[in-house]
Amino acid sequence: MTSGFTFPKPEFDIESTVERAMALINRTLQPSLEEAQQVVDKARAGKPLVAPGDLVGQVTRGNRIRAARAVSYSLPSILPGYGTAISAAALPVALREVLKEAVSAAIKVGLLHDRDLTDPELTRIAVLLVLTDGAVRLDKTGRIRPEAILGPHASLLRRAAAYDALAALTAKERQEIAASQSEILRAWALAVGPPLLAGLLPFGLGPMAAANYVQHVLKGTVTAATRVFGPATPAPVTVEELPDREVQQDDPRP
Template identity: 85%
Template sequence: MTGNFNLPKPEFDLEATVERAMALINRTLQPSLEDAQKVVDKVRAGKPLVAPGDLVDQVTRGNRMRAARAVSFSLPSILPGVGTAISAAAVPVALREVLKEAVSAAIKVGLLFDRDLEDPELTRVAVLLVLTEGAVRLDKTGRIRPDAILGRHAALLGRTASYDALAALTTTERQEIAASQSEILRAWALAVGPPLLAGLLPFGLGPMAAANYVQYVLKGTITSATRVFGPAGTTPVAVDEIPGREVQEDVPGS
């Protein structure tokens, strides 16, 4: 015996995983405005004199915690081999859950800043702008080029109160952004997906790593949403990390 112990290395096709994920996440861009409004109203009722920017953390805390829990549960790599294989199959589901909570958090931020989100087309392009910002920020490969995805509308990225600029666009111009939805979601999935491969680590280490990573993803989404939906000149709100203890309590096998 050599004394060396090599963990099995599962075959993992990221491109194929993203394609499977796309079939799931395309259906998650229409969260309930009613449910989001209830959360916002409850937080505001407790602190009626506090500025919206100071309530972002409270309003979106549930999204961050649910994303961390969902990812840890959907990446059950407790044992090498079998657990890792199950985790690989669960990555598309994990991506969908992260996206669902990211979109929900963005919607809550919009409502917190009193944006009228009753126009589904305008709301959708605003959320797509938030997701594009997130994909660009997370991309470490340089393959995601905003101008190739959004064309002339890429100039909206990084601008404060860009929701106002979106509202001022013509219907045709907003449709140009909406037409890039699949490309935006694919870019987002390719940017978010690779680090989730840490969830394939065995013995329960993977879910913990994945749960911590999605906190980072949600934090960036919330910062982008604050910039998009907030008033001009608003400084993006820094969202505190979820305490590690809260995540560890939900990690399988911990």
């Protein structure tokens, strides 16, 4: 006679998971500037002649490592059934940890490029822009549309040195972006969350796949932050644009 006992099959709803995650991740948008500045200063002190862009990997390395460790919440999935259910319940916490490291990495990139991030409102909308950019690039469903989230400010996603443009916005325009915070965080969570479900695969395969994906998420965040906080690409200068005193004529004398 065979036993009729079987492990219950866990049910998982990404929408409800995102709802639970939202309550956690709304509090992670203001990381410690002091701690981020210490990391940046240490990197600069060790390599004072290296360009900021070449130090990005060094100053964000800790964020990538800690974000990858967030998949440890999926470790119970090595036990099929109940283990997977426990991991699914912990996914909102993992999302929060990945978001926290993504925001921290973006802040470090801004400080590395000598941006003044002491204005909390301006810093917050810059980070929201970085997260929106990351969500759009990660989304494979076509459900995340920048124009629906940011309205007329969606063009900032395609602009280099977007931080300068953000600083030039009026208070009303900044508020329009800030008012989209919930939609931006939801879009980010929906883009990052589903692939993290790979972490729920049993027998240890899931956490490894999820850790690799988190590395991809952080890499995209750093790329977006560099575009937002980095300098604008210098426009080519033609001879016509040079002042008269800088244009030298060939001397006809032998």
